[in-house]
Amino acid sequence: MEQTVKKVFVGKYSELPERLGKTVILEDKEIAVFKLANGDVRAIENRCPHRGGVLAEGMVSGEHVFCPLHDWKINVTDGLVQAPDEGCVQTFEIMKEDEQVYVLVPSEITQS
């Protein structure tokens, strides 16, 4: 299985809203990109493992996002759902070139 990585442009760093999510739409998937309070940018699959809630619209606290549908708490760095619920979402790497922010998407994701 060969893995190539696609570089997807998200936006200018300064134009990403802080403590909020941004939805990035790929052909068949959505990715939620968050700019945290400490300035870090994180990207996870935009689909709550519970009932598919759009995580980009969740409330962001530190490293976590709360799903807007039923309040599941998900770590945006490692993708793990926090107790008492369980599950995980896919995480993606972020790349910053000067002002430009990209998310790196393994190619199987974009095709499938």
Place this chain on the structure above:
Amino acid sequence: MEKKKLVLIGNGMAGIRTIEEILKLLPEEFEITVFGKEPYPNYNRIQLSKVLQGDTEIKDITLNEWDWYEENNIRLYPGETVTKIDKDIQTVYTDKGKETPYDYLIIATGSNPFMLPLPGADKEGVTAFRDIEDCEKMIHASKNYKRAAVIGGGLLGLEAARGLLNLGMEVDVIHIADYLMERQLDRSAGKLLQEELEAQGMNFLLEKQTAEILGKKRVTGLRFNDGGKIPADLVVMAVGIKPNVQLAKDTGLEINRGIVVNDHMETNVPNIYAVGECAEHNGMVYGLVAPLYEQGQALAKHICGMNHQGYKGSVLSTQLKVSGVNVFSTGLINETDQTKSIKVFDEWRNTYKKILVEDDKLAGAVLFGDTKEGTKLLSLIKKGANVEEYLESSQSQDDNESIVVSMGDEEVICGCNGVTKGTIVNAIKTQNLTSVEEVKGCTNASRSCGTCKSLVADLLTHTLGDEYEADEKETVCACTDLSRDEVIAEIKEKHLTHSREVMNVLGWKTEEGCSKCKPALNYYLGMVYPKEHEDERESRFVNERLHANIQKDGTYSVVPRMYGGVTNAEDLRTIADVAEKYDVGMIKLTGGQRIDLLGIKKEDLPSVWKDLGMPSGYAYGKTLRTVKTCVGAEFCRFGTQDSTGMGIKLEKKFEGLNTPHKVKMGVSACPRNCAEGGIKDVGVIGLDGVWEVYVGGNGGTDLRKADLLAKVKTEDEVLEYTAAFLQYYRENARYLERTSHFVERVGLELIQEVVFNDELRQELCKRMDDALSVYKEPWNEVLESETTLRDLYEKVHAK
């Protein structure tokens, strides 16, 4: 009279459950002794998978604490093995030299893992997956070694493999069949499962038979029959279990695969019983707790001399406890000449469902991806239901509603422990239970495999309504030990104006709070400093941040303001045009007398608002929602006052006000009360020359009739008293406390004392005016701000 001596061999799940059942029936009757080979109190073996996956810890899976044995006068010998039974003098002997006589003996020795008799199987680094010790061994190995091989692609093997992945190992699963879990799944589901687990990082070697375990002292790899080899420094054998019957065999009990028992779990020797995985009933040996618990119940009744029909065998169901994967199966798995099947394969959502029908009756089911129908299918199959019954019930199932709502009281929620919906609901009501933990404590539901936790939670929500979520804690949330009143006092005293400041200064335990305290603090700050505090959009729940209601598919609904529920032809035409232009999914009249446009894409929201050109109806906020009005004196033959006019005035005055929870109003023009003010937060009824103002009504989950707050003469006074009441509510209620709870908690008398005091009322009204003065129509505000449009409403389309 001397007590009868009851001895249990095996301190495990089936044996101890039997003892629990006996204690329930006859708590004082027996002198009970328990021997257990393992040095622990009875623990939940099932949850070992979760321990391995890192979701729980060993200390959290104990089912019966040491105290429990003591409180029930049970003599427990942990870490002690029974080595011999003398059935003639009714005595057992242990490896520590103890002799204990019995009147009744229960054998519940469980199973041993089946270890393939391969060359090298005794090497270091080869383990089973059965008990705490195995689990610890694997966790330990994961710290020093990298490559694990799991032999066996069944339930146990896959759960072990997932655990080892979580522990950071690379995992190969070796399976003899050509698809996974072939005993519980059909080929389609097995293949889907494989894809899913491969995506999680597992590697599969199917149709492979292990020939040898390689290595010197410690394992270094595996060799297969076909000559192939793989490296491995940990090997987990999960190829099956065999009933632990050696002791019984030595005693001369009748053994087939397991210890043979009848419907009362009696062996062929008087006063000796067997229960659990070591027992064989009607040719069946079970390896899941649900049937074992049924056996335990039957045995308890028998030993206690209760009349009953005994154990009659069980229909099994299977669930895999691997996070992110849902599979379920029960009954028949594969098609035969006699079966017809209903199959749904949704490639998009990656779900698969197969239901097998035999003679018009449900005979089996396999679910992959979406297993929420599992509980229902199991209970239908158990009772031998006709396929039509299933089809009808699945049609009437409302998607928005949890499946528990449509279940009958006799239907089983917790399969492991056989707890019905009726039992749980009854316990919630009669014993005032408010959490899943409490339900677990009282009814055993969700105490074993835990998969029904969500259904129990849904039942709580369904039975208790809003209270369940709101009333659990006194502190603002788990991030702080301070109560609402303490926090507000500090905000005032230290002049804190931003949530982050509050969290820093007051020592929040989390860095940035959580979804409970963030919106609460934002509200309190705005309430205390209406002009100074800048609303924090990141502390707003999505609906309030985007000014639209999120729907379950991620689209939104738009409800324009329609003051007093009164509209006109032009507005209706505009709404119709917008609905057509944006192809809305549904146009719906709301319960609050206005029009809801559902299914709108987030990116379209701003242009929808622009085209509508109407103010936001705030159908999403903790604020004034609607003022429902009746036709009133203008047209109605009973009307005494201008109820629509009054309603419009109220709505115009209070729109956009931030409140602890939503506020709904109703205005009617005679006691017939068509606008249903008796169940509104504020209800106004017009009589000849008088207005009555009612408060604290609720028509939702906690039906509550509103209390009469005041009788006044003029419309202005209605506005004044309403303002005073609402401001008092804003200043004193907990965030998310409806007026109905608030009035109940504080008491109507106190509220009346305050609002009838001229001075206090004036002050409340003044502060209310301050709060209202900062209101800006939100839709328009969004349309005027390029950054808000970009930050909140634009999505990025990858090229």
